[in-house]
Every structure is written in C-alpha cells, then in structure tokens.
Amino acid sequence: MASIEWALGAFADFMWGPQLVVLLVGGGLFFMIHSRLRQFRYMKHAVDLLLGRYDSGDAAGDISHFRALATALAGTIGLGNITSVALAITLGGPGAVFWMWVTAVVGTSTKFYTASLAVMYRGQDDKGKLQGGPMYVIREALGRKWMPLAGLFAVAGMFGTLPVFQINQLVQIVRDVIGIPAGLASADDHFGFDLVLGLLLAAGMFAIIIGKIQRISAWTARLVPLMVLFYFVITGWLLFRYAAQIPATFALIFRDAFSGEAVAGGAIGAVILIGVQRGVFSNEAGLGTESLAHGAAKTSEPVREGLVAMLGPMIDTLIVCTCTALAILVTGVWQEDAVGVTLTSLAYEQAFPGFGSWLVLLMVVVLGATTVLTYSYYGGKCMAFLFGTEREKYYVWAYVALITVGAVASLEAVVSLFDGAYATMAIPTMLSTLVLAPRVRAAAKDYFARLDGGKFGKQEIARKDSRKR
Numbered sequence: 001m002a003s004i005e006w007a008l009g010a011f012a013d014f015m016w017g018p019q020l021v022v023l024l025v026g027g028g029l030f031f032m033i034h035s036r037l038r039q040f041r042y043m044k045h046a047v048d049l050l051l052g053r054y055d056s057g058d059a060a061g062d063i064s065h066f067r068a069l070a071t072a073l074a075g076t077i078g079l080g081n082i083t084s085v086a087l088a089i090t091l092g093g094p095g096a097v098f099w100m101w102v103t104a105v106v107g108t109s110t111k112f113y114t115a116s117l118a119v120m121y122r123g124q125d126d127k128g129k130l131q132g133g134p135m136y137v138i139r140e141a142l143g144r145k146w147m148p149l150a151g152l153f154a155v156a157g158m159f160g161t162l163p164v165f166q167i168n169q170l171v172q173i174v175r176d177v178i179g180i181p182a183g184l185a186s187a188d189d190h191f192g193f194d195l196v197l198g199l200l201l202a203a204g205m206f207a208i209i210i211g212k213i214q215r216i217s218a219w220t221a222r223l224v225p226l227m228v229l230f231y232f233v234i235t236g237w238l239l240f241r242y243a244a245q246i247p248a249t250f251a252l253i254f255r256d257a258f259s260g261e262a263v264a265g266g267a268i269g270a271v272i273l274i275g276v277q278r279g280v281f282s283n284e285a286g287l288g289t290e291s292l293a294h295g296a297a298k299t300s301e302p303v304r305e306g307l308v309a310m311l312g313p314m315i316d317t318l319i320v321c322t323c324t325a326l327a328i329l330v331t332g333v334w335q336e337d338a339v340g341v342t343l344t345s346l347a348y349e350q351a352f353p354g355f356g357s358w359l360v361l362l363m364v365v366v367l368g369a370t371t372v373l374t375y376s377y378y379g380g381k382c383m384a385f386l387f388g389t390e391r392e393k394y395y396v397w398a399y400v401a402l403i404t405v406g407a408v409a410s411l412e413a414v415v416s417l418f419d420g421a422y423a424t425m426a427i428p429t430m431l432s433t434l435v436l437a438p439r440v441r442a443a444a445k446d447y448f449a450r451l452d453g454g455k456f457g458k459q460e461i462a463r464k465d466s467r468k469r
Contacts, residue, residue, distance in 0.1 A: 008416035015423035018269075021276050024286045027430045028106025031113050034437050039112050039307060039444060045451065046307035059298045060122070060130055065308045068297040070224050072290040072312055072374075081316055082364060083169050084278040085324040086343040087415070089334045092274030094249075095256030097325040099275025100282060104317035107285025108310040113433050114288060115309030116440045117141070118295035120302035126388050132295010134288035134429045135385045141436055149428035150385070153288060157382035160421030161289060161375035163205075163399060164406030165414045169341040170368040171197050171407040176342055177361045191408060198407025205372055206400045227366045228320065234359050235323040238351040242330040249329045277419060280426070282321050283313040287422055288429030292378045303447040306440070327351070372403070 048054060049065045088096040114134070123136035135157075138150040171194050179185035185193035239246065257271060284290050290309065297305045324344060328334045333346040341364060348356035376399050383395035406414065 005413045005416065008413050008420065012416040012419035012423070015420050016273060016277060018273075020423050020426060021273060023430050024110075024280060024426055025102060025106055025276060027286060027434060028103070028110045030434065031109035031437065032106060035109055035112065035441060035444065037109075038448065039109070039310060042307060042448065042451070046311055049304050049308050050311065054304065055298065059300045063296050063298060065297055065299065065305065068294050068305065069308050069311065072284075072293040072309065073224055073228075073316060081282055081320040081324055082344050082360070082367070083165075083341045084281045085321050086328060086340055088274055088278035089325065089328055090339050090343065092271045092278075093256050094253045094325075094329055094334070095259070095271045096275035096278065097253050097322070097329075098257035099272050100279035100317055100321055100325075103276055103279030103285060104283055104313040104321075107279075107283050107313040107317070110285040110430075110433070111283075111290065111309040111312055112306040113437060113440045114286070114291045114429060115294040116302045116306030116443065117433060117436055118291035118302075119297060119299060119305045120439070120443060121436075122295055125384055126390075129389075131381060131385075133292040133381055133385075134425075134432060135382070136295070137291070137436070138428060138432045141439075142432060146432070149432065153425055153428040154382040154385045156421045156424035157289065157292075158379050158386075158395070160287075160418060160425050161379040161382070162406075162417070163372040163375060163403050164409055165418050166368045166371045166375070167198065167201060167403050167406030168409055168414050170201070170364055173341045173345055173357075173361050173364050176345065177357045194407045195404065198404035201369075201407070202400045202403040205369070205376070205403055206396075223366055223370050227363055227370075228315070231320065231323070231363055234348070234352075235327055238327050238348065239323070239330065241351060245330040246326065249326060252329065253325070279317060279321075280422060281418065283317045285313050286430050287425045289375075289378050289425065291429075292381050293374065301447060303440075303444050306444070 050069060052064060052066060055064055085097070085100070088100060092099075117137045118132040118134075121137040121140040122130045122132045123140045125131050134153045135150040138146050138153070174197060175185050175190055175193060179190065179193045179197075180187065257275075280287060290312065294305045294309050297308070299305055327347045328343060331347045331350045333343060333350060336343065336346060338346055341360070345357045345360045348360050350356065352359065376396065379399060380392045380395050384392040
C-alpha cells in the first residue's frame, strides 16, 4: 500500500508542475481577453436560459439547460466544495483560498468556451447517438491527427471520475458522526464498518446509475438546489454568529496569498499551486468533465450552453467554496490537526454544538452521492468512446465495485489519484479549446447579434419581448 501511495503521489507531483498552472490560469485569462468579456453582458439571458424560457423540445440533446447545469454542479458542488477547501487550507494555508477564487474568475470564461464547443461539435457514438465532450470536440473539429489527445482525455476521464474520493470522505464523516460514537467502529479499527457501509452505498448507487443520464439528471435536478439552499441557510447563520471575525479573515486570506506564511518555508509558489489544484477540483474549469454534461443539453445554439455553463464557477467556487472557507477560518479550527471533511465538520460542530456535525453529514451524504452519480455518467461516456457503447456496461460494474474500494482506501492515495488524472484531462481540453477559440468567438458574435435583433423563432422569449415593445 505504501508503494502505491508513493507512486500515485509522484505521478500527481509530476503532472502538477508550474506549466499546468500556466495552462489553466493563463488559458482562462486568454479566453477572457479573447472574448472581450462580451458574454458577461448577457448574464440575465443566461438565467433566462436556466429557467427554461428558451427551451425547445425538438432540439438535439437529452436534457434541459437546467438539468445540464444541475448535473454539472452535482460533480462540483459537493465534496469538492466541502473537502477540497479544507484540504487547500490544511496544505496551503488561508492564502490558498485566494488562488481558488482566481481559478473561478478565469474559469467562467474557460467554461463558456468549452461548453459552447461541446454542443458545437457533438459527435455520434457507434450507435449513431449524439454525444458531447472534449474527446468528441477533438475528433469532430480537429480530425484524426489530434485523436491521441482525444484518447488521452478519455483514458484520464475514466480514472479521474472514479467514485473513490467522494465515497472515502462520505464514509469518513459517517464513521466520525455515527460509527465511533455508537461503538460500531473505533479510530484505530474501522475497516469492517467502512466495508459494510461501502457495500450498502454501492447497492443504492447502482439502482440510479443504471438509469443513465435521464435518471441521474432527474435526481440531481431535485437534490442539488435543495442542498445548496440548505447549505446557504446554515452557513449564513454560522457566519452571522462569527460576523466580527469576517473582516480579519478576509485580510488573512489576502495577506497569506502573497506571503505564504502558513506554508512551511513561506513558499508562495506552494500556496498558488495548492490553491489552483483545489480550485480546479472544485469547479472543474478547464478539465472538460463538465462538458460531458453540457454537451447533452437540448439546444441547437452552442453559445446558450456556454452561457449556462459559465454560471457554474460563480456558484460553486466564488459562493459555496468561499462560505466553506470562511466557516473553517472564522471558527479557528483550521489550526487543528484534522484534515478533509473532518475539519469542515469541526467548524460546524463548534458553531452548533451537539448537532453541527450532523448538518455536515446530511450535506456530505446528499452532495457526495450526487457527485458519484454524475461521475458515473462521465466515466461511462469516456469508456464508450474508447471501447464502444456495448462495453460501457462493464464500466458501470467496475464503478460500483470501486465504491466499496473507496470506502476503505487511504485519503492520501485517493487525492493523488484524482490530482494526477485531473491534470492529465486538462491538457487535451485546454489545448483543443485554445486552438478552436476563434470559432467560439465567431459563434458568440453571431448569436448575440441575433439575440439583440430579436431574430429567433416565435417560441423564443426574445421574439415575444420584441413584439411587446
């Protein structure tokens, strides 16, 4: 086991060099400049799209704009926002939160480009069904000479979307809150408890996963908004109770972001790297996984899905992750020895003695489960691209089996596996998007001109509004 952890750690360290930070953050800055920030002027239109005011039942695709975003957010709002923030602060100090914000700001433009391309260049699988995602974008838009990059994304996507991290953290908090207090497990001996819980989770997840994107999106569309609202309520109350510490906490974040005082040796480079790593894990901007969900949206206008997708980093990193970070920092628990989801649980338990950890448990169970469901869809699409849709079922079986593995695996090995796979996915996604960026800008210019001119069909809200005027 120690050798596996070392190998995975070495792989993650190798992939997450400075060049990848430049590719993700620098690429996002390029997209912001390249687009001239035009898409940000249509935020109201993006919300209208999300509310279904422009939905068309006869458009290609499987799910609505709202369900596409809900599915994508299910893969990001969850343990990525509860655990990743805690890991960022533990490893990189409060300053890492600032660099998570940076990934979100530039990530809005990255998602606008990647999601637009996911619809613009949907391709057919071996059964003739339209599919979206970076591998299809590369195949359809760039041709055969770029196919190795498409294959690289699909292989990395199969590993990067495995359920082991989410299940690992979900089991950890259930053990901390229920298992140990009830005498069903101990801090030193919990393998049996973790294994049984992993088996139960595997059975429950399988019942939903076999329903594919329609059933998965239906569940995420119901659960994600409710949990986000619940999260805002309890976190808002926590921050209200610690309101006096909030200004000093923001000052600490900004100061540490450029000093690295909380990292051994004061290495500011380490703070930036950890912040970007965990920020990307939180919002997935530049990875391409979210494009697998957005590529399934029912629309004939690629730019529409780009506008919807850019709301994701704003919600999951700028809002949700910031709330988590403030909760951990204002309560002072970030200086404890706990790591991962346990650290977040300590913050809420300190604010709400006796039941705070139960509140986090509820969020982790629901959001962790929706993330696992979404990732099963992502990984299955990657499997089908490489080996055909008939073999996708084998991935589902392996995926469910790995839910049990994730329950008993070590956190260090799991984090390293995800970091390495995520870094690998970012390379083909960002390179192909940079090459195809002019096509997105041209499509956006055309779409916004038609929107402003009220030239859509009669069923479109824009045309109705123009008639009223």
